[in-house]
Amino acid sequence: MPNLLDYTDKVVLITGGATGIGQATAKAFAGQGAKVVIGDVNEGATETVAQIKRAGGEALFVRTDVSDPASVEALVKATVDTYGRLDCAFNNAGILPTATPLAEMSVADFDKVISIDLRGVFLCLKYQISHMLTAGGGSIVNTASVAGLIAGRNTSSYVAAKHGVIGLTKAAALDYATQGIRVNAIAPGLVATAMTKGWLEDADFSRRLLQTIPLARPAEPEEMSGMVLFLSSSQASFITGQTFTVDGGQVPR
Numbered sequence: 001m002p003n004l005l006d007y008t009d010k011v012v013l014i015t016g017g018a019t020g021i022g023q024a025t026a027k028a029f030a031g032q033g034a035k036v037v038i039g040d041v042n043e044g045a046t047e048t049v050a051q052i053k054r055a056g057g058e059a060l061f062v063r064t065d066v067s068d069p070a071s072v073e074a075l076v077k078a079t080v081d082t083y084g085r086l087d088c089a090f091n092n093a094g095i096l097p098t099a100t101p102l103a104e105m106s107v108a109d110f111d112k113v114i115s116i117d118l119r120g121v122f123l124c125l126k127y128q129i130s131h132m133l134t135a136g137g138g139s140i141v142n143t144a145s146v147a148g149l150i151a152g153r154n155t156s157s158y159v160a161a162k163h164g165v166i167g168l169t170k171a172a173a174l175d176y177a178t179q180g181i182r183v184n185a186i187a188p189g190l191v192a193t194a195m196t197k198g199w200l201e202d203a204d205f206s207r208r209l210l211q212t213i214p215l216a217r218p219a220e221p222e223e224m225s226g227m228v229l230f231l232s233s234s235q236a237s238f239i240t241g242q243t244f245t246v247d248g249g250q251v252p253r
C-alpha cells in the first residue's frame with residue numbers, strides 16, 4: 001500500500017509548535033518524513049525540535065513573534081535558506097484573552113488578541129504565499145476554532161479573531177486558487193492543551209463545557225494532526241477555502 005500522507009523531502013513551516021496542537025502536528029509531519037520549521041515566541045520549542053531529532057527526523061526552531069511582520073518575514077526566509085523550499089504551512093500560533101464581557105475588555109487586551117490570532121495569520125499568509133508564488137505552489141492550513149463559527153461568552157476578541165481567520169482563509173484561497181496554492185482551516189473544539197488547562201482543572205466549568213460536546217471529552221492535541229496532514233497533502237488537491245471542524249460533534253449538536 002502506498003503511504004498517502006508521505007511528506008518525504010517536503011518542508012513544512014508550523015507556528016506555535018512549542019506546545020499543544022502545533023507540537024503534536026510538528027511531530028506528526030516529521031514522522032511522515034517532513035523537514036519541519038517551528039516558529040514560536042516560546043524557546044521551549046527547542047524541546048519539540050529535540051524530540052523530532054531523537055526520533056530520527058529533521059527540524060529547526062526559529063524564534064518568531066507572529067504579530068511582527070519582520071519576524072514572520074525572517075521565519076520564511078530562514079526556512080528557505082535552510083531547507084531550500086517551503087511546501088506547506090500550518091499557521092497555528094494563538095492566545096486566549098482574559099475572560100471578560102465585551103464592555104469590560106480593555107482596548108489593549110482586544111488589540112493583543114487580534115494582533116496575534118488574526119494579524120498573525122495574515123502576516124504568515126502574506127510572506128508564505130509570496131514565496132510559494134515564486135516556487136510554483138504550496139498548501140496552507142490555518143488554525144481557527146469553533147469560536148470562528150459560533151460565539152462563546154466573555155471572549156469577544158477571540159471570537160472576532162477566529163471568525164476573521166475563517167474569512168482570511170476563504171479570501172486567500174480565492175486570490176491564489178489558479179496559482180497552485182490551496183488555503184484551508186481547521187476549527188478545533190475543546191483540546192486539552194496549556195491554553196485550556198485552567199478550564200479543565202475547574203471541575204464545575206469543565207463539567208458544563210463537556211456537556212456541550214457529544215463525545216463528552218476534550219480532544220488530545222494529536223487528534224487535530226490527521227486533518228492538518230490530510231489538508232496539506234495532495235489527497236486534498238480539490239479542497240480550498242474550507243474550514244473543517246474537529247470538535248467531537250460540538251457545533252453539529
Ligand SMILES: NC(=O)c1ccc[n+]([C@@H]2O[C@H](COP(=O)([O-])OP(=O)(O)OC[C@H]3O[C@@H](n4cnc5c(N)ncnc54)[C@H](O)[C@@H]3O)[C@@H](O)[C@H]2O)c1
Pocket residue numbers: 015016017018019020021022039040041042064065066067092093094095116143144145146187188189190191192193194195196221
Ligand atoms: N486548545 C483548544 O481547545 C483550542 C480550541 C480551538 C482552537 N485552538 C487554537 O489552536 C491553536 C493552538 O493552541 P493550543 O491549544 O495548542 O495552545 P498552546 O498554548 O499549547 O499553543 C499555542 C502556541 O502558540 C505560541 N504563541 C503564542 N503567541 C505567539 C506569538 N505571538 N508568536 C508565535 N507563537 C506564539 C505559544 O508559545 C504556544 O506554543 C491556537 O490558535 C488556538 O487558538 C485551541
